[in-house]
Amino acid sequence: MKDIAKPVGCRKGRPAVRRQFVAIAAASLLLSGCVGGVMDMGSSAKVDRSISTATIPNNEPEHRSDQDTVRNAVSSADMARTGQAPLPWANASTGSAGVIESISEDNSNGVLCRTFVTSRHAYDGIAKFYGRTCLVGDGQWQLLNFDRQS
Structure with missing residues (x-):
């Protein structure tokens, strides 16, 4: 038999x-576009520090709701009956709870105020807070301090 010459592109192994x-x-060209856009190592753009993770600012609605719950527990406490007995509190809307360890009342400046110490058990951990709430002119209690202690 006679060998038939085949074009170079069709010889065995070449295609x-x-x-x-x-x-x-083709894959390298496509992927280099994706990686270049995501990694962009040659860029002089700065990192966006306005976005943070694993932090809970004090102005979160959950934290504010807990402050209101504690304020209500402190302001509604019957000081004659409660004395220095621990006063538990719970916030159903956030799942937080705690125990008000002490409440002291003073009326030295003509304004009725209560100073307190409470714990707060929440999804972000357990913490102790010192606070102060006072009765303002319209008969409402206003939370003046609610400071986390380390």
Whole structure:
């Protein structure tokens, strides 16, 4: 039999190698665009520090709701009956709870105020707070301090 000459591109082994090379080159070009956009190591852009994780600012609605719950427990406590007995509190809307360890009342400046110490058990951990609430002119209690202690 006579050998029939085949074109170079169709000889055994050559098309497979060429297809692999083309596929690798195409994938490299596509991926370099993705990586370059995400990693952008040559850019002079700064990191956005306005976004933070694992932090809970004190102005979160949950924290404010807990402050209101503690204020209500302190202001509604019957000082004659409660004395220095611990006073538990719970906030159903946030799941937080705690125990008001002490409440002291003073009326030295003509304004009725109560100073207290409480614990707060919440999803972000357990902490102790010192606070002060006073009766303002319209008969409402206003929370003046609610400071986390370390």
